[in-house]
Amino acid sequence: MSEHKQEQDPEQQEIEVVPWQEPVQDPSKTGPKPRQLKAVEVWGFEVGRGMRRRVVMPEDVYKLAALGCNDREIARWFDIAEDTLRYNFADIMEKGRQEAKTQLRNAMLKNALSGNAALQIFLAKNWLGMSDNPAAQQDDRPLPWQD
Numbered sequence: 372m373s374e375h376k377q378e379q380d381p382e383q384q385e386i387e388v389v390p391w392q393e394p395v396q397d398p399s400k401t402g403p404k405p406r407q408l409k410a411v412e413v414w415g416f417e418v419g420r421g422m423r424r425r426v427v428m429p430e431d432v433y434k435l436a437a438l439g440c441n442d443r444e445i446a447r448w449f450d451i452a453e454d455t456l457r458y459n460f461a462d463i464m465e466k467g468r469q470e471a472k473t474q475l476r477n478a479m480l481k482n483a484l485s486g487n488a489a490l491q492i493f494l495a496k497n498w499l500g501m502s503d504n505p506a507a508q509q510d511d512r513p514l515p516w517q518d
Contacts, residue, residue: 413426413428414428415427415428415429415431416428416429416459416460418451418455418456418459419451419452419455423450423451423452425449425450425451427449427451427459427460429460429463431449432445432449432456432460432463432467433463433464433466433467433470434467435448435467436463436464436465436466436467436468436471437467437468437470437471437474438471439468439471442456442457442464445464479494480494
């Protein structure tokens with residue numbers, strides 16, 4: 372028998388496992404250390420299937436809706452389908468959008484009551500049904516005659 376160095380089958384080769392180590396910081400560099408990723412536990416709804424499965428926190432959906440984001444923008448933020456977002460979070464998004472409208476109305480009313488004439492006119496037309504041209508809204512029919 373001749374001694375030949377036989378190549379080992381790649382499946383039979385032993386793999387050396389090296390434990391993960393913190394990166395060593397260069398002592399000549401000053402300043403803060405780079406931030407490290409940490410595993411955290413979050414509570415939310417698990418949506419999607421397979422590789423697209425995500426955990427979405429309802430509070431985040433509410434905040435984005437209250438900022439005025441539409442369904443497409445919120446879905447892209449969480450990397451989920453728009454239909455999935457609507458199916459799971461429709462009521463939460465509606466509450467967030469209503470909160471934004473309420474805050475806007477409060478700010479408009481406060482601004483109008485502090486003396487902003489343009490805003491007062493706008494609110495009078497839209498909330499109170501007032502108009503610059505009242506004749507345009509009236510009928511030109513004569514009043515009914517009664518004996």
